[in-house]
Amino acid sequence: MISDPLNERESKIDRLQLAALAGLLFIGAAFVFSATMSNPAAADKAWYVQSWFHQLIWYALGIGAGGLVCLVDYHTLARWSFVAYWLTVVFLVAVLVPHIGTTHGWGARRWIDLKFFQFQPSEFAKLAFVLAAANFLSRPPDELRFPENFWKAIGLMLLPFALILKEPDLGSALVLLPTGLVMMFVAGTPKKYLLQLLGAVGLVAALFLGDMMFLPGRWQIPMESYQRDRLLVFFGRNYTDFAPPQATPAELQRLREQQISDEYNIRQALISVGSGGLTGKGWRQGTQHALGYLPRAVAHNDFIFSVIAEEEGFVGSVIVLALYGVVLFTGLRIAGSARDRLGKLVAVGVVTLIFSHVFINIGMNIRIMPVTGVPLPLLSYGGSSVLGSLIAAGLMQNVYIHRRGY
C-alpha cells in the first residue's frame, strides 16, 4: 500500500513476479530431482543424463529465451505474430504426418523428434496464438462490433484448437478456449457475441458429453477410446454400462479390469496428494512415486504436483498456489499498467493461459478435472513446456518494461 511511487517508476522489471518465478523454478528442479532419483535404476545413471539436470538446462535456455523476448518491444513481436502463428500451424500439421511426428508410444502424435529435443509444437502454438490474437484484437473496439472480425477471431482460435485436438491432445486444445474467450472479453467484444459463443460452446460440450455418456456405442461420436475412457472415469460411469448387449462375461471382466487400470493413475495421484496430509512426508520421502505406485513415466511431468503435495503436504501445496497467484496477479497488474491495448491483451492472454494450465493440472490431481495430459507450467519436466512458459513470462515482462517507452 505504502509503496514508493518513485521507486516503482524506476524499476524496469517486475521484481515480485520474477521472485515468484524463481521460486517456482527452484521447486520444479527440486521435485523433478525427487521424482526421478527415487527410481534406483534411473539414479544409477550419470548426472548429465538425469532428468533434473536436463530440466536445469531447459530452465537456463528458457531464461535466456525469455530475456531475449524482453529485448524486442512487444509491438515488433506482434507485427511478426502472424508469421509465428502460421509457422506453428505448419508444425501442427506436420506433427500429424506419421514420419515426422512421433508418438513416444503413447498413442498420441504430439512430438517432432529433433534427436536432441522432442519438440512439441502445441506448446509454442499456444503462445503464437496469444500474440496473434492480441495483435488482431488490439484494433479499436468499434471494429470488433463487425461480425466478420468476430468470426475471424473465432477462426484464429479454432484452427490450432482443431489441429491439437487431432493429435489428440485434449488438454492442450482446451486451454486455448478460455484464453481466447478471456482475451476477446478484455478486448471489448460486444457482450452479445460473447454470450452467444459461450452458449454455443456449452451446448456443444453438453451434447458431446451426453452423447458419450448415455448413448450406446454405435451412436457415439468417433473418438480415441482412451479419451472417452478418461472422461468416463472422471464422471464416475462404468465401462460395462457401454458394453454391447451380447457381451460375454469374459468381455465384461476385461472391461472392468480396463477400468481399474484407467482409474489407476488418478487414484494413485489422489492417494499421493491426500496421504501428504498437512505437512507432508519430507523431500524425497514420498513413497508413492518411489515405489512406483504413481507411474514413473508421469510422476515427474504431468503428475509432478502430486509428488510435491505428498512430500510437502498442504503447506507445500499452498506455497505452490501462492507462487502461481503472485505470477498471475502481477501479470494482471502488468496488463493494467500496459501502455496500450496490445500490451494489455498480451499480458491477459499469457495470464489466462498459465492459469488454465495450473487449474486443469492441479484440478486433475485432486479429481475435480478429468485427466488430460496438461503440464504444470515451470514445474513439470519437459523442454517445450518450460521454454514456452518462460517465454510467456518474458512476454509479460516485456509489456512491463515497455509500459511507457516514448
Place this chain on the structure above:
Amino acid sequence: MLIFDELKKNDLQLRTVAMVLAGGLFILLVGLWWVQVVSSREYQNHLETQSYRSIRLPAVRGKILDRTGVNVLAENRPRYNLSLYLDDLRPQFDDAFTELKKSALAAQKQRIAAQEKKLRRPLTKAELKQFRLTTEEWEQLRTQARVGEAASVVAEVGRWLGQPLTLDAAKFNRHYATELAMPYPILPNLTPEQIARFEEHFAGGLGADLEPQSVRVYPFGDTAAHLLGYLQKDDSSAEGEESFFNYRLPDYRGKVGIEGGFDTELRGHAGEESVLVNNLGYRETNNVPDLPEAGHNVVLTLDLNIQRAAEESLARHQGSDVKGAIVVMDVRNGDVLAMVSSPAINPDYVSNNPAYLADPELRPQINRATQENYAPGSIFKVVVGLAALENGLDPEQTYEVQSDPTRPGRGCIYIGKRKIDDTAPPGEYNFKLALERSSNAYFITNGLHTGIENIVRLAEKFHFGEKLGLPTRQETRGNLPSLARVQSDWHDGDTANFCIGQGAIVVTPLQMAVAYAAIANGGSVLVPRLVERIEPQDPASGESATNFPAGVIRDQLGVRPRSLKILHDAMLAETEEPEGTGHPAAVAGLRICGKTGTAQVMNERNEVIDHTTWFASFAPYEHPRYAVVVMVQGGSSGGGTCAPIAHDIYEAILKNEKSEAPKVLAEN
C-alpha cells in the same frame, strides 16, 4: 489487496478476470484442503493398504517342564529352511526378460519380413497386428524369464548342497502371484552339514538364504505324551489379537492335553511384521512394529523319574502295545506325579502313522488315565467296606462263604436265583481276610446289609461319576448311580454287582487314585493338580509366575479314623501276606497298602469278553505319601498283571527319594 487496488479503477474487464482467477485459485485451495487435511487419514489408509503387507509373527511357545523345573518335556528348536528372496532376484529376472525380449522381437521381425516377401508388399496395419506379440505373450515371456532364473539359482544351490533340487514352476508362479512379498521356500529343514555348506558358499549372495523357523520338540519322545497333548497347524488369529494379516507364518495351536488346555498361556501373543512393497509387490523394506510376546512356561507337577519308571515298567511287563494306564499321586496334596496311558502316541502328532492313530482296537489317542470309563471291580470293595464299617459292620465277625457246587474249592453266593462266583475258597471270613482274598460273597452280603443308599452316599463324597475339572480336555466323568436311581427299580442283584465294582459303577484310573489318596490321607478328597505354576520364559522379564495352589480339598469323607485304620490294616495284609492277592507288589523297606481287582467286561449279550485288571494302592502304611493306581486292559488278574508293575514303580519312588534326600538336606 495491493494488486487489485493497482488495477485501473475503471477497468471492469480486468477486475472481472482477476475475480475469476481468484475464484479458480480458491477452488483449488478448498479442494486441496479437503483432500490433504480433511480426508488425509482416509488416503493414508489407502496408502498403507496398497503399500504395506502385514505378516503375522507367531510368538515363541512356552516350554513344558516337570516339577523340578529343569527337565524339559516340550520346547522349541530352530529349524532352517532354504528360501529364495524374490526381491533380491528381481534384477536377474529383468535381465533375463530383456534377453528373451530381444530374441522374441528379432523373431517377430523375421516373421513379418518373410510374410512381406511372400506377399511382395508391405503389410497393412491390421495384418501387422497378427504378427505382433500380444500382451499375454509378453506376460508369458516374463514368467518364462522368472522361472528360468529361479530354476537356475535353485539348481546351483542344490549342486553345492549335494542334493539335486528342482523348481516346481506351477508352485513358484502361484507364490509369485499371491505371496510375492514372502520368501519362496525351496528346501525345508536343512541338516547341519547343509547349513555349513550353504554358509560357506552363499553368504549373502544369490538371492537364496536360510530362514529360521521354530519347531516344537519333545526331548523325551512319547513320555507323558497323552498328558502333554499335541499341536496342530493353525495360523489363525487368537481372540483379542489383530485379525487381519496379509500373510501368516506357520503357527500351531494346542489341541488337547497341557498343550491344548494351556494353549493361551503357552502361545503368547503373535507380533506383526510390516513389509513395504512396491507397485509390483516386491519387498522393499520391512520393520516389526509389534514384537511377538513369548509364551509362558508351564511347570507340571509330574516327576519325570517316576513318570518314566512307570512307563518303562508297564512296557517291560506288558509290552508297549498294552492298553493300560498308571496314575501316581501325592496323597498329601493331590499332585499328579505320573500319568501314563498306553499305547502311547508321539506328541509330534504328524509323525504318527495315521493308520495307527485310527486303530479301533488300540485307540492310542485316548488318555486312558482320565478319558475312558472302566469297571473298577474289586478295587471298589474298599469303598463298600468303608461304608459297611461306618454303618456298624464288626470287622471281626465272620461270614461263611459257601462252596460252589460246580467249581470245587471255590466259593459262591446266590442272590435270588442268580449265582455269583467267588474267587475266594469257601470258609470263614472276617473283614481283613475277606479283603485280602477279595471275597465277593463277603462284600455282597455286607453291602446288602449296609444298604445301597449308604454306600452311594459315601461314594458321592468321593465324587465318583463327576469330572475332576482337568485342564487337559481329556476327561470323562465315569458313572455313579444317584440316590434317586437306587431308590426305585433297583434290585439286590444290582447292589450285588455294585458291591464288587461291576454294573452301574464305572471310573477312571485318576478318580481311583483320588479315592485311594483320600483313604490314605485320612479322608480328604483332593483336587488333583497337574500344573504347579505358569512362569515367564525369561526370568528377567519381571513378570511374576502364577502358582496353582496345592492340596485343594474338594470334600471330606467324614469317616471315623478307626474305620480307616481297619481298612489300612486289611489293605496292608493284602500285599504283605503271602496269601494276599496283591503280594507281588510288595517292596522291601516300604509298607504298601493295596487292593487288586479284576473286572469283567461284558458285551451286549452279557457275555464276558475281556477283563480290566487293577492294582490300586498307597504307601507307606505309616505316613502315606503316594497313591499308585495301575490298570491294564485284557490282563489275567490284578495281582498277576498289575501288582508287579506297581512293585517296580514303588521301587523307583524309593530310589528317587534316596537320590533327592541329599538335595533336600542341602536346600535346608
